Amino acid sequence: MNAAQRIVSGDVRAVARLIRDIDDMLPEAREVLKDLYPFTGKAYVVGVTGAPGVGKSTLVDQMVAHWRKAGKTIGVLAVDPTSPFSGGAILGDRVRMQRHSMDEGVFIRSMATRGYFGGLTQSTRSAIDVLDAMGKDYILVETVGVGQDEIDIVQSADTTLIVLIPGMGDDIQALKAGILEVGDIFVINKADREGADRTVNDIRLMIEMDEKRYKNGWKPPILTAQAVFDKGIAEILDEIENHASYLRSSEEKRSRVRYEKARNNLVEMIRDRISMEVLSDIVQSGEFEDAVQLIVDRQIDPYTACDNIISKKLRPGTK
Amino acid sequence: MNQRRKIRVLVGKPGLDGHDRGARIIARAFRDAGFEVVYSGLHQTPEEIVQAAIQEDVDMIGLSSLAGAHMYLFPRVVELLRENGADDVVVCGGGIFPEEDVPRLKKAGIKEIFTPGTPLPEIVNWVEENVRPRS
Numbered sequence: 001m002n003a004a005q006r007i008v009s010g011d012v013r014a015v016a017r018l019i020r021d022i023d024d025m026l027p028e029a030r031e032v033l034k035d036l037y038p039f040t041g042k043a044y045v046v047g048v049t050g051a052p053g054v055g056k057s058t059l060v061d062q063m064v065a066h067w068r069k070a071g072k073t074i075g076v077l078a079v080d081p082t083s084p085f086s087g088g089a090i091l092g093d094r095v096r097m098q099r100h101s102m103d104e105g106v107f108i109r110s111m112a113t114r115g116y117f118g119g120l121t122q123s124t125r126s127a128i129d130v131l132d133a134m135g136k137d138y139i140l141v142e143t144v145g146v147g148q149d150e151i152d153i154v155q156s157a158d159t160t161l162i163v164l165i166p167g168m169g170d171d172i173q174a175l176k177a178g179i180l181e182v183g184d185i186f187v188i189n190k191a192d193r194e195g196a197d198r199t200v201n202d203i204r205l206m207i208e209m210d211e212k213r214y215k216n217g218w219k220p221p222i223l224t225a226q227a228v229f230d231k232g233i234a235e236i237l238d239e240i241e242n243h244a245s246y247l248r249s250s251e252e253k254r255s256r257v258r259y260e261k262a263r264n265n266l267v268e269m270i271r272d273r274i275s276m277e278v279l280s281d282i283v284q285s286g287e288f289e290d291a292v293q294l295i296v297d298r299q300i301d302p303y304t305a306c307d308n309i310i311s312k313k314l315r316p317g318t319k
Numbered sequence: 320m321n322q323r324r325k326i327r328v329l330v331g332k333p334g335l336d337g338h339d340r341g342a343r344i345i346a347r348a349f350r351d352a353g354f355e356v357v358y359s360g361l362h363q364t365p366e367e368i369v370q371a372a373i374q375e376d377v378d379m380i381g382l383s384s385l386a387g388a389h390m391y392l393f394p395r396v397v398e399l400l401r402e403n404g405a406d407d408v409v410v411c412g413g414g415i416f417p418e419e420d421v422p423r424l425k426k427a428g429i430k431e432i433f434t435p436g437t438p439l440p441e442i443v444n445w446v447e448e449n450v451r452p453r454s
Contacts, residue, residue, distance in 0.1 A: 013405070016376035019454075024324050087325070088350035094371060095360030101367040101374075106372055112325075112355050 004035035008136055012107065015134050017107055022126045025276070033126055043075070046240060047157030048142045049150065054163045055189040056142050057096035059227040059236075064100055066233055073105040075131030075139040077124060079153070082112040089113075107131060121152040122272050128156070140296060152268065154182050156261060159243045161236070163187045164203070166195035182204065183220055185239050191224035191232070200224065210273050222316040235269060278313045303313055324452035327377040331359040331368040333396065336386035341413065345381060348439040349446070357451045361417035365395040371403055382429075384414040409450050413437075 006014035021029035031232050046063075048056050056193065058079065062174030064074050078093035100106040111127065112122050141157060154160045162183035175263065186203050188196055191317045203222050214220070221239050225232030247257060282288040291309065294300040330346045333340050339361055349356045357375045359368060372380050380400075382393055393412050398408050412424065413433040421432045430449065433442055 013373055013376075013403075016374050020327070020376040024452075083350055083357075086351045087353040089355045090346050090350045091355060091357045092360075094357060094375075098360050098363065098367065099369045107373075110357050185451075201422075203357060271447075 002035070004039075004133075007032075007036060007130060010038050010134055014128055015107065016109070018130055019127050022123050022130070023111065023114070025123075029126070033050055033129060036129060040129045041132065043128075043139045044130040044159075044244060045128055045132075045141065046155045047154040047160040048140060048163060049144070049154050050163030050189075051168070052125045052144055054165045054252075055227045056163050057093040059161075059163060059233075060140050060142050061100070061186065061229050063140065063229055063237065064097065064106055066231075068100070068103065068105060072137040073135065074107075075128075075134065075136035076106070076108040076137065077111055077127050077131070077141045079111045079113060079124065079141070079143045079150070081144065082114050083273060087114075093260065104205075107136065112235045118317045120150075121156075121268055123154050124153050146162060152264070155264065155293055157239050158247060159184045161185045161279060163189050165190045166193040166199045170198055176200070184218060185236065186192065186220055186222045186242050187232075187236060188222065188224045189227055192226055196224055202243045214217050217241060227244040245280065262264065263318075274314075278309065282309060282313070322396055324453050326354040326379070326412065326450055327375065328379045328381060328446070329357045329368070329372045329377045330353050330381045330383070330394075331363055331371070332361045332363045332383050333363050333392040334384060334386055334388045335362060335364055336384055336388075337361060338385050338425070339383070341385070342383040344411065344439070345383070345442065348443055349381075352443045352447070354446070364443055365392055368396055369399040369403060369405070372400070372408055373403060377408060378452050380407040380448065382399060382410065382414075384412065384416075388417055388423065389414060390402055390420060390422065392427050396442060397428035398414075400452065404415075411445075413442075 001009070003014055003018060005169065007018060018032055025056055048060055050056050060076060060078070064076065067074055076097065078091070080089055080091045082089045082094060088113035091112060093110055094108060100108065109127065111124065128139055137301060141153060143153055146309070161180055162180060162185070164186065166188065188199050188203070201224050207220055223232055223235050223239065225236060227233065248254065279288065291300070291305045295302050295305055328348070328349055328424060330331050330342050332342055337420065343358070346358050348358045348390070356380060357371065357377060359371050368380065368382070368391065384392060391411070397410050400408050409430050411431040411433070416424070416432065416437060424432055431445055
Protein backbone atom coordinates (compact mmCIF):
# COMPACT_ATOMS: atom_id res chain seq x y z
CA MET A 1 0.00 0.00 0.00
CA ASN A 2 1.29 3.46 -0.76
CA ALA A 3 1.02 6.37 1.67
CA ALA A 4 -2.26 7.66 0.23
CA GLN A 5 -3.91 4.23 0.44
CA ARG A 6 -2.77 3.81 4.02
CA ILE A 7 -4.28 7.17 4.93
CA VAL A 8 -7.60 6.44 3.23
CA SER A 9 -7.74 3.14 5.13
CA GLY A 10 -7.34 5.11 8.38
CA ASP A 11 -3.72 4.29 9.28
CA VAL A 12 -2.98 6.68 12.14
CA ARG A 13 0.80 6.56 11.78
CA ALA A 14 0.64 7.35 8.08
CA VAL A 15 -1.67 10.28 8.78
CA ALA A 16 0.57 11.59 11.56
CA ARG A 17 3.66 11.30 9.37
CA LEU A 18 2.13 13.05 6.39
CA ILE A 19 1.01 15.99 8.53
CA ARG A 20 4.59 16.23 9.79
CA ASP A 21 5.89 16.29 6.23
CA ILE A 22 3.35 18.96 5.32
CA ASP A 23 4.45 21.03 8.32
CA ASP A 24 8.09 20.65 7.34
CA MET A 25 7.18 21.55 3.75
CA LEU A 26 8.61 18.49 2.09
CA PRO A 27 7.87 18.45 -1.65
CA GLU A 28 7.06 14.72 -1.36
CA ALA A 29 4.07 15.56 0.80
CA ARG A 30 2.51 17.38 -2.12
CA GLU A 31 2.56 14.21 -4.22
CA VAL A 32 0.66 12.29 -1.54
CA LEU A 33 -1.84 15.16 -1.25
CA LYS A 34 -2.50 14.93 -4.98
CA ASP A 35 -3.37 11.25 -4.62
CA LEU A 36 -5.57 12.01 -1.61
CA TYR A 37 -7.55 14.80 -3.19
CA PRO A 38 -10.21 12.56 -4.79
CA PHE A 39 -11.02 11.26 -1.29
CA THR A 40 -11.61 14.72 0.21
CA GLY A 41 -14.66 16.96 0.35
CA LYS A 42 -16.80 14.81 2.63
CA ALA A 43 -15.94 16.11 6.11
CA TYR A 44 -17.67 19.08 7.71
CA VAL A 45 -15.08 21.61 8.89
CA VAL A 46 -15.75 23.79 11.93
CA GLY A 47 -13.35 26.56 12.93
CA VAL A 48 -13.16 27.53 16.61
CA THR A 49 -11.38 30.77 17.28
CA GLY A 50 -10.96 33.29 20.07
CA ALA A 51 -8.41 34.96 22.32
CA PRO A 52 -6.14 32.87 24.58
CA GLY A 53 -7.93 31.72 27.71
CA VAL A 54 -11.53 31.96 26.51
CA GLY A 55 -11.91 28.19 26.72
CA LYS A 56 -11.56 27.04 23.11
CA SER A 57 -9.89 23.75 23.93
CA THR A 58 -12.42 22.90 26.62
CA LEU A 59 -15.24 23.73 24.25
CA VAL A 60 -13.70 21.59 21.52
CA ASP A 61 -13.31 18.75 24.04
CA GLN A 62 -17.02 18.91 24.88
CA MET A 63 -18.09 19.14 21.25
CA VAL A 64 -16.01 16.05 20.49
CA ALA A 65 -17.68 14.21 23.39
CA HIS A 66 -21.17 15.10 22.13
CA TRP A 67 -20.45 14.12 18.54
CA ARG A 68 -18.85 10.87 19.64
CA LYS A 69 -22.02 9.99 21.54
CA ALA A 70 -23.88 10.52 18.28
CA GLY A 71 -21.48 8.09 16.60
CA LYS A 72 -19.54 10.65 14.56
CA THR A 73 -15.78 10.52 14.02
CA ILE A 74 -13.72 13.64 14.63
CA GLY A 75 -10.41 15.15 13.65
CA VAL A 76 -9.01 18.03 15.71
CA LEU A 77 -6.30 20.43 14.56
CA ALA A 78 -5.15 22.66 17.41
CA VAL A 79 -2.95 25.54 16.30
CA ASP A 80 -0.71 27.25 18.86
CA PRO A 81 1.80 30.04 18.34
CA THR A 82 5.47 29.50 17.62
CA SER A 83 7.85 31.60 19.72
CA PRO A 84 9.22 34.33 17.47
CA PHE A 85 12.48 34.21 19.41
CA SER A 86 13.40 30.55 19.51
CA GLY A 87 11.21 29.06 16.79
CA GLY A 88 9.99 26.54 19.34
CA ALA A 89 6.45 26.11 20.62
CA ILE A 90 4.57 24.65 23.53
CA LEU A 91 1.47 22.91 22.26
CA GLY A 92 -0.80 22.46 25.24
CA ASP A 93 -4.28 22.06 23.79
CA ARG A 94 -4.24 18.28 24.25
CA VAL A 95 -4.30 18.75 28.00
CA ARG A 96 -7.99 19.66 27.79
CA MET A 97 -8.77 16.78 25.47
CA GLN A 98 -6.98 13.97 27.28
CA ARG A 99 -10.05 11.83 27.69
CA HIS A 100 -10.30 11.27 23.94
CA SER A 101 -6.77 10.03 23.43
CA MET A 102 -7.67 6.33 23.54
CA ASP A 103 -10.71 6.78 21.31
CA GLU A 104 -9.99 5.50 17.81
CA GLY A 105 -12.74 7.71 16.43
CA VAL A 106 -10.82 10.84 17.40
CA PHE A 107 -7.54 12.07 15.92
CA ILE A 108 -5.99 15.09 17.63
CA ARG A 109 -3.03 16.93 16.20
CA SER A 110 -1.26 20.03 17.55
CA MET A 111 0.30 22.38 15.04
CA ALA A 112 2.59 25.35 15.57
CA THR A 113 2.24 28.56 13.56
CA ARG A 114 5.93 28.43 12.55
CA GLY A 115 6.41 32.14 11.81
CA TYR A 116 6.47 34.05 8.56
CA PHE A 117 7.99 31.40 6.32
CA GLY A 118 5.66 28.85 7.81
CA GLY A 119 2.81 28.86 5.31
CA LEU A 120 0.38 28.18 8.14
CA THR A 121 -2.75 28.61 6.06
CA GLN A 122 -1.57 26.18 3.46
CA SER A 123 -0.34 23.56 5.88
CA THR A 124 -3.52 23.71 7.94
CA ARG A 125 -5.66 23.33 4.84
CA SER A 126 -3.58 20.38 3.73
CA ALA A 127 -3.89 18.82 7.19
CA ILE A 128 -7.67 19.26 6.93
CA ASP A 129 -7.56 17.40 3.61
CA VAL A 130 -5.61 14.58 5.22
CA LEU A 131 -8.13 14.13 8.05
CA ASP A 132 -10.95 14.41 5.52
CA ALA A 133 -9.44 11.69 3.35
CA MET A 134 -8.92 9.60 6.47
CA GLY A 135 -12.71 9.58 6.76
CA LYS A 136 -13.46 11.84 9.70
CA ASP A 137 -17.04 13.18 9.75
CA TYR A 138 -16.20 16.45 11.49
CA ILE A 139 -12.94 18.37 11.60
CA LEU A 140 -12.46 20.99 14.28
CA VAL A 141 -9.77 23.60 13.73
CA GLU A 142 -8.83 25.58 16.81
CA THR A 143 -6.86 28.82 16.42
CA VAL A 144 -6.13 31.94 18.43
CA GLY A 145 -7.56 34.03 15.63
CA VAL A 146 -4.97 36.76 15.39
CA GLY A 147 -3.62 37.91 12.09
CA GLN A 148 -4.52 37.41 8.48
CA ASP A 149 -3.24 33.84 8.32
CA GLU A 150 -5.68 32.73 10.94
CA ILE A 151 -8.56 34.61 9.40
CA ASP A 152 -7.76 32.76 6.17
CA ILE A 153 -7.79 29.44 8.00
CA VAL A 154 -11.09 30.27 9.57
CA GLN A 155 -12.52 31.10 6.18
CA SER A 156 -11.72 27.66 4.91
CA ALA A 157 -14.09 26.21 7.53
CA ASP A 158 -17.72 25.50 6.68
CA THR A 159 -18.86 27.02 9.98
CA THR A 160 -16.85 29.40 12.14
CA LEU A 161 -17.39 29.75 15.86
CA ILE A 162 -16.08 32.87 17.56
CA VAL A 163 -15.58 32.30 21.28
CA LEU A 164 -15.64 35.25 23.67
CA ILE A 165 -15.93 35.69 27.41
CA PRO A 166 -17.81 38.28 29.49
CA GLY A 167 -15.97 41.52 29.95
CA MET A 168 -14.53 41.60 26.46
CA GLY A 169 -16.83 44.49 25.52
CA ASP A 170 -14.20 47.04 24.70
CA ASP A 171 -12.05 44.51 22.94
CA ILE A 172 -14.95 43.77 20.67
CA GLN A 173 -14.74 47.31 19.35
CA ALA A 174 -11.11 46.79 18.52
CA LEU A 175 -11.69 43.42 16.93
CA LYS A 176 -14.76 44.41 15.03
CA ALA A 177 -13.22 44.81 11.64
CA GLY A 178 -11.17 41.67 11.92
CA ILE A 179 -12.01 38.18 12.92
CA LEU A 180 -15.50 39.00 14.21
CA GLU A 181 -16.75 39.60 10.71
CA VAL A 182 -16.15 36.01 9.71
CA GLY A 183 -18.11 34.50 12.61
CA ASP A 184 -21.10 32.30 11.78
CA ILE A 185 -21.90 31.54 15.41
CA PHE A 186 -20.89 33.51 18.49
CA VAL A 187 -20.32 31.72 21.77
CA ILE A 188 -20.02 33.64 25.03
CA ASN A 189 -18.22 31.08 27.17
CA LYS A 190 -17.81 31.26 30.98
CA ALA A 191 -21.28 32.79 30.92
CA ASP A 192 -21.64 32.47 34.68
CA ARG A 193 -19.24 35.37 35.00
CA GLU A 194 -20.41 38.89 35.51
CA GLY A 195 -21.16 40.84 32.38
CA ALA A 196 -22.28 37.99 30.12
CA ASP A 197 -25.50 39.79 29.21
CA ARG A 198 -23.61 42.89 28.26
CA THR A 199 -21.24 40.97 26.02
CA VAL A 200 -24.20 39.29 24.34
CA ASN A 201 -25.72 42.72 23.76
CA ASP A 202 -22.48 44.14 22.38
CA ILE A 203 -22.28 41.35 19.84
CA ARG A 204 -25.97 41.67 19.01
CA LEU A 205 -25.51 45.38 18.38
CA MET A 206 -22.55 44.68 16.15
CA ILE A 207 -24.59 42.22 14.11
CA GLU A 208 -27.66 44.47 13.94
CA MET A 209 -25.53 47.32 12.63
CA ASP A 210 -24.50 45.11 9.77
CA GLU A 211 -28.10 44.30 8.92
CA LYS A 212 -27.73 44.61 5.18
CA ARG A 213 -25.23 41.83 5.13
CA TYR A 214 -27.48 39.44 6.99
CA LYS A 215 -30.82 40.46 5.53
CA ASN A 216 -31.28 37.63 3.10
CA GLY A 217 -28.75 35.30 4.53
CA TRP A 218 -27.44 33.71 7.67
CA LYS A 219 -27.69 35.90 10.75
CA PRO A 220 -25.16 34.69 13.30
CA PRO A 221 -26.79 33.43 16.50
CA ILE A 222 -25.27 34.38 19.85
CA LEU A 223 -25.13 31.58 22.39
CA THR A 224 -23.95 31.37 25.97
CA ALA A 225 -22.06 28.41 27.33
CA GLN A 226 -20.10 27.09 30.27
CA ALA A 227 -17.91 24.57 28.52
CA VAL A 228 -16.32 23.28 31.74
CA PHE A 229 -19.75 22.23 33.03
CA ASP A 230 -20.94 20.96 29.65
CA LYS A 231 -23.59 23.67 29.52
CA GLY A 232 -24.77 25.09 26.22
CA ILE A 233 -22.87 22.60 24.07
CA ALA A 234 -25.93 20.85 22.59
CA GLU A 235 -27.28 24.24 21.50
CA ILE A 236 -23.99 25.06 19.78
CA LEU A 237 -24.09 21.79 17.87
CA ASP A 238 -27.71 22.46 16.87
CA GLU A 239 -26.74 25.83 15.44
CA ILE A 240 -23.88 24.22 13.53
CA GLU A 241 -26.44 21.86 11.99
CA ASN A 242 -28.69 24.83 11.20
CA HIS A 243 -25.83 26.60 9.52
CA ALA A 244 -24.96 23.46 7.58
CA SER A 245 -28.52 23.14 6.30
CA TYR A 246 -28.50 26.83 5.45
CA LEU A 247 -25.38 26.29 3.34
CA ARG A 248 -27.01 23.28 1.69
CA SER A 249 -30.32 25.04 1.10
CA SER A 250 -29.65 26.23 -2.42
CA GLU A 251 -27.43 24.93 -5.16
CA GLU A 252 -26.52 28.48 -6.13
CA LYS A 253 -25.26 29.28 -2.63
CA ARG A 254 -23.40 26.03 -2.48
CA SER A 255 -21.55 26.52 -5.69
CA ARG A 256 -20.76 30.13 -4.79
CA VAL A 257 -19.22 29.07 -1.48
CA ARG A 258 -17.27 26.32 -3.18
CA TYR A 259 -16.07 28.69 -5.86
CA GLU A 260 -14.91 31.27 -3.30
CA LYS A 261 -13.02 28.67 -1.33
CA ALA A 262 -11.37 27.11 -4.33
CA ARG A 263 -10.40 30.56 -5.54
CA ASN A 264 -8.89 31.69 -2.23
CA ASN A 265 -7.13 28.42 -1.86
CA LEU A 266 -5.54 28.55 -5.28
CA VAL A 267 -4.45 32.17 -4.90
CA GLU A 268 -2.77 31.34 -1.60
CA MET A 269 -1.18 28.22 -2.92
CA ILE A 270 0.36 30.13 -5.81
CA ARG A 271 1.47 32.96 -3.53
CA ASP A 272 3.10 30.58 -1.05
CA ARG A 273 4.72 28.57 -3.77
CA ILE A 274 6.18 31.58 -5.55
CA SER A 275 7.60 33.11 -2.40
CA MET A 276 9.05 29.73 -1.51
CA GLU A 277 10.62 29.24 -4.93
CA VAL A 278 12.03 32.74 -4.86
CA LEU A 279 13.24 32.70 -1.29
CA SER A 280 14.54 29.19 -0.71
CA ASP A 281 17.81 29.49 -2.67
CA ILE A 282 18.65 33.03 -1.70
CA VAL A 283 17.96 32.41 1.98
CA GLN A 284 20.20 29.37 1.91
CA SER A 285 22.98 31.13 -0.01
CA GLY A 286 22.88 34.08 2.36
CA GLU A 287 22.02 36.44 -0.48
CA PHE A 288 18.77 37.33 1.24
CA GLU A 289 20.44 38.31 4.51
CA ASP A 290 23.03 40.33 2.58
CA ALA A 291 20.26 42.27 0.89
CA VAL A 292 18.63 42.90 4.26
CA GLN A 293 21.92 44.18 5.65
CA LEU A 294 22.36 46.54 2.70
CA ILE A 295 18.93 47.96 3.36
CA VAL A 296 19.73 48.37 7.06
CA ASP A 297 22.98 50.18 6.16
CA ARG A 298 20.93 52.32 3.77
CA GLN A 299 23.19 51.42 0.84
CA ILE A 300 20.23 50.28 -1.16
CA ASP A 301 16.50 50.96 -0.94
CA PRO A 302 14.15 48.03 -0.35
CA TYR A 303 12.31 48.63 -3.63
CA THR A 304 15.45 48.17 -5.69
CA ALA A 305 16.49 45.19 -3.57
CA CYS A 306 13.13 43.59 -4.26
CA ASP A 307 13.34 44.38 -7.99
CA ASN A 308 16.79 42.81 -8.16
CA ILE A 309 15.68 39.61 -6.50
CA ILE A 310 12.47 39.31 -8.46
CA SER A 311 14.03 39.99 -11.84
CA LYS A 312 16.75 37.48 -11.15
CA LYS A 313 14.47 34.74 -9.88
CA LEU A 314 11.37 35.20 -11.99
CA ARG A 315 12.81 35.76 -15.43
CA PRO A 316 10.49 34.03 -17.89
CA GLY A 317 11.81 30.75 -19.18
CA THR A 318 14.17 30.17 -16.28
CA LYS A 319 13.53 28.58 -12.96
CA MET B 320 11.55 26.61 1.42
CA ASN B 321 13.69 23.79 2.63
CA GLN B 322 13.40 24.66 6.22
CA ARG B 323 15.07 22.44 8.75
CA ARG B 324 12.97 19.69 10.22
CA LYS B 325 12.02 20.62 13.74
CA ILE B 326 12.45 18.30 16.68
CA ARG B 327 9.05 17.40 18.11
CA VAL B 328 8.89 16.22 21.70
CA LEU B 329 6.07 15.00 23.92
CA VAL B 330 6.41 15.79 27.60
CA GLY B 331 4.23 13.44 29.60
CA LYS B 332 3.29 12.83 33.20
CA PRO B 333 2.32 9.19 33.59
CA GLY B 334 0.57 7.86 36.66
CA LEU B 335 -0.97 9.36 39.74
CA ASP B 336 1.41 12.21 40.23
CA GLY B 337 0.12 15.72 40.55
CA HIS B 338 3.34 17.67 40.40
CA ASP B 339 4.16 19.02 36.99
CA ARG B 340 6.28 22.06 37.78
CA GLY B 341 9.40 20.21 36.65
CA ALA B 342 7.74 18.92 33.49
CA ARG B 343 6.59 22.42 32.62
CA ILE B 344 10.03 23.90 33.16
CA ILE B 345 11.48 21.24 30.88
CA ALA B 346 8.78 22.00 28.30
CA ARG B 347 9.72 25.65 28.43
CA ALA B 348 13.43 24.91 28.10
CA PHE B 349 12.70 22.73 25.07
CA ARG B 350 10.61 25.47 23.51
CA ASP B 351 13.43 27.95 24.05
CA ALA B 352 15.75 25.50 22.32
CA GLY B 353 13.50 25.67 19.26
CA PHE B 354 11.68 22.35 19.70
CA GLU B 355 7.96 21.87 19.26
CA VAL B 356 6.75 20.54 22.57
CA VAL B 357 3.45 18.77 23.03
CA TYR B 358 2.45 18.75 26.67
CA SER B 359 0.04 15.97 27.55
CA GLY B 360 -1.01 17.07 31.03
CA LEU B 361 -1.28 15.15 34.27
CA HIS B 362 -2.45 11.64 35.16
CA GLN B 363 -1.82 9.95 31.85
CA THR B 364 -1.69 6.21 31.35
CA PRO B 365 1.22 4.86 29.31
CA GLU B 366 -1.35 3.88 26.67
CA GLU B 367 -2.58 7.47 26.40
CA ILE B 368 0.94 8.83 26.20
CA VAL B 369 1.88 6.45 23.40
CA GLN B 370 -1.29 7.20 21.41
CA ALA B 371 -0.64 10.92 21.74
CA ALA B 372 2.99 10.44 20.67
CA ILE B 373 1.87 8.56 17.56
CA GLN B 374 -0.81 11.09 16.59
CA GLU B 375 1.64 13.94 17.12
CA ASP B 376 4.48 12.13 15.30
CA VAL B 377 7.06 13.12 17.92
CA ASP B 378 10.75 12.15 17.85
CA MET B 379 11.06 11.84 21.60
CA ILE B 380 8.97 11.29 24.72
CA GLY B 381 10.17 12.89 27.94
CA LEU B 382 8.52 11.25 30.96
CA SER B 383 8.39 12.83 34.36
CA SER B 384 7.63 10.92 37.53
CA LEU B 385 7.95 11.89 41.16
CA ALA B 386 5.53 9.37 42.62
CA GLY B 387 7.52 6.17 42.69
CA ALA B 388 5.82 4.11 39.98
CA HIS B 389 8.51 4.71 37.36
CA MET B 390 9.66 1.08 37.31
CA TYR B 391 6.31 0.11 35.85
CA LEU B 392 5.32 3.23 33.92
CA PHE B 393 8.51 4.03 32.02
CA PRO B 394 9.25 0.53 30.65
CA ARG B 395 5.57 0.16 29.78
CA VAL B 396 5.79 3.21 27.50
CA VAL B 397 8.80 1.67 25.72
CA GLU B 398 6.95 -1.63 25.38
CA LEU B 399 3.83 0.00 23.93
CA LEU B 400 5.87 1.99 21.44
CA ARG B 401 7.40 -1.28 20.26
CA GLU B 402 3.98 -2.94 19.99
CA ASN B 403 2.79 -0.03 17.84
CA GLY B 404 5.82 -0.16 15.57
CA ALA B 405 6.98 3.20 16.89
CA ASP B 406 10.18 2.13 18.64
CA ASP B 407 12.14 4.77 16.73
CA VAL B 408 10.76 7.26 19.28
CA VAL B 409 13.44 8.01 21.88
CA VAL B 410 12.25 7.79 25.48
CA CYS B 411 13.96 9.54 28.37
CA GLY B 412 12.87 10.23 31.89
CA GLY B 413 13.24 12.68 34.71
CA GLY B 414 12.30 12.75 38.36
CA ILE B 415 13.25 11.30 41.69
CA PHE B 416 14.52 7.72 41.53
CA PRO B 417 16.56 5.42 43.80
CA GLU B 418 20.04 5.18 42.31
CA GLU B 419 19.80 1.46 41.67
CA ASP B 420 16.76 1.94 39.45
CA VAL B 421 18.64 4.02 36.91
CA PRO B 422 20.58 1.15 35.26
CA ARG B 423 17.44 -0.98 35.31
CA LEU B 424 15.44 1.70 33.54
CA LYS B 425 18.15 2.10 30.95
CA LYS B 426 18.17 -1.63 30.40
CA ALA B 427 14.42 -1.46 29.83
CA GLY B 428 14.99 0.93 26.93
CA ILE B 429 14.86 4.35 28.57
CA LYS B 430 17.69 6.08 26.80
CA GLU B 431 18.62 8.56 29.51
CA ILE B 432 17.57 9.45 33.04
CA PHE B 433 17.84 12.94 34.48
CA THR B 434 17.70 13.44 38.23
CA PRO B 435 17.11 16.64 40.23
CA GLY B 436 19.85 19.22 39.87
CA THR B 437 20.64 18.46 36.24
CA PRO B 438 21.20 21.84 34.55
CA LEU B 439 18.66 22.54 31.81
CA PRO B 440 21.29 23.18 29.10
CA GLU B 441 22.69 19.72 29.76
CA ILE B 442 19.29 18.14 29.05
CA VAL B 443 18.79 20.26 25.94
CA ASN B 444 22.25 19.32 24.67
CA TRP B 445 21.55 15.68 25.27
CA VAL B 446 18.38 15.90 23.18
CA GLU B 447 20.15 17.75 20.38
CA GLU B 448 22.84 15.08 20.28
CA ASN B 449 20.64 12.03 20.66
CA VAL B 450 17.38 12.87 18.96
CA ARG B 451 17.20 13.40 15.24
CA PRO B 452 14.05 14.65 13.60
CA ARG B 453 13.04 11.77 11.38
CA SER B 454 13.46 12.06 7.67
